[in-house]
Amino acid sequence: METKVLTRYFYRLFKEEFELQEQLAIYLNLLINVVVTLLLAYVIYKVLRVFSENVVHRLASKSKTQFDDFLVKNKTFLHLSNLLTVNFISFLIPFILVDFPSFEVYAEKLVGLLTVVFVITLLRSILLTFKDFLKTIESLKDKPVESYIQVFMIVVWLIGIVIIFSIITDRSLTKLFTGLGALSAVLLLVFKDTILGFVASIQVSVNDTVRLGDWITMEKYGADGDVFEINLASVKVRNFDNTITTIPTYYLISDSFKNWRGMSQSGGRRIKRAVLIKASSIQFLNPDEISEFKNIQLISDYVNKRSSEINSHNERLNADKSVLINGRNLTNFGLFRKYVDEYLKQNPAVNKDMMVMSRQLAPTPNGIPLEIYAFSQDKIWKNYEHIMADIFDHILASIPYFKLEVFEYPTGKDLHIKLKK
Incomplete structure (x- = not known):
């Protein structure tokens, strides 16, 4: 109640002190409230960012674990600052637009959309942090970790898109997810390559067919060099002439290729x-x-x-x-x-x-x-x-x-x- 009284302060000032028309006083009050809210949001954002860059970064550099260093590298705290700032604006919307209930609906939708986007970017930075951290573990250095991270990211984006569509259309998530079930055949067709790549990544990892750093030869695609990246869609090979060949991940289990790891691990060439x-x-x-x-x-x-x-x-x-x-x-x-x-x-x-x-x-x-x-x-x-x-x-x-x-x-x-x- 006190907050609503505070947000109408300029309205009363213009109406009683300056004796302006009521409609004009309402719009001027709205304008000032919006400007003040944006300024406060900017101040909060800057404070959080300074805190992140000075305090959090310093603590991360002094800690023994590398996980927090990767959080800093992937700007996780910056994305968190964006999310907190938007939440602050979301909290003030009902008070700012107390005289404009019709605008309040659209403002809340806009803030809701921004919240979803910032949540997705925050989750993405956390997943990238896990990817970087897992690559520092000796037993996982040569495993296709990036493929699994990409699968999680696809799931996050799909859920995010459904939530965004729900916010725009005012339809419940239950109905939307039920509708997605009916579209499963279409989704399977659209994401066929992604699904094949995911299955191939699992089989490559479980069967230990290819590791990062392996020298492979695949004449069909002109590949003859070291594998330096395995992701959901492709395997990248740096050839000995410094060209890069990209091979669909699925073809590593459907086509034949030569892996020279056995030679590298043996006693001679x-x-x-x-x-x-x-x-x-x-x-x-x-x-x-x-x-x-x-x-x-x-x-x-x-x-x-x-x-x-x-x-x-x-x-x-x-x-x-x-x-x-x-x-x-x-x-x-x-x-x-x-x-x-x-x-x-x-x-x-x-x-x-x-x-x-x-x-x-x-x-x-x-x-x-x-x-x-x-x-x-x-x-x-x-x-x-x-x-x-x-x-x-x-x-x-x-x-x-x-x-x-x-x-x-x-x-x-x-x-x-x-x-x-």
Whole structure:
């Protein structure tokens, strides 16, 4: 009652002291009340904001937990100040518009709409705070937390929109939510991608298919890089050429892709590459040539032992060695394979606890492939490439020592030299 008397103070002043017309006194009283209310609301807003920026921020910076720091970062206290200011205005509306009951309805609707919007922004800042805080927990760092936060935000916005519609139309929330049930089929169609994304996010998280930081390859979408964001609608991959590929989250469970996490967590990164040896350069070795190979340290013991075994075998068979093909023989290609095996075993960059071998593949029109199959100790891409290059540099440089040749197509220079001869 006292507040209503106070809000009519200027009306009485203009009516009794200045003897203005009643209608004019009422409008001037309303104008002054509105201005005073807005000024008071602004003062309250500034006080709350100063309190938030000075006291609350200082307390947050001194506390041990990071949660309040994230509240500050996401401007939660600022949104709370907005909400409290609007509530203050809402409290004064019946007193300000005491002479205008028809305006009071529209003013309360406007303030109600602002209240809903500020509540949604406040809840959004709190959800973002939870997202940032959960990412600091070690066990949740690589989980798609953002997807679940987005689902909560969608629910909050849907409820907010229904409440706003209820305020505008003056219909009860019960009737509106009942009506939404009838529109469920339409809602499912509209939010189909969102629902699929949410289900996919859960399956990705539960099945541990993809984590933040995983290196994945999905050729269909041109993705080859590290996952840096998993949200409700998409997975973002930063490719190694610094481009960004966006993949719908649902496709991570409906399409195939390659996740290199297993390699990263294993003891090495696979080296699987072949050298093509010219078939015509492969030959049996005579005793003089075998003696030369005994000087190669990595295979000297093997050559001695193997040649002794072969000689004993040939003597038992009484093989005619005047023709080299008779009996058992060493070949330059066989010795080269053994050399490559020994070289890989003594290479410190190769993981000896995993598979290490060189193997001959099926002949091709371009030569005989000698494939190196091993695992590098270092799994970092750049270092891995250097290790593999060093290994093949050595292998390519070693081939002529075994009187072998690498297959390669002739160049124009080769043809020119051949024609000159």
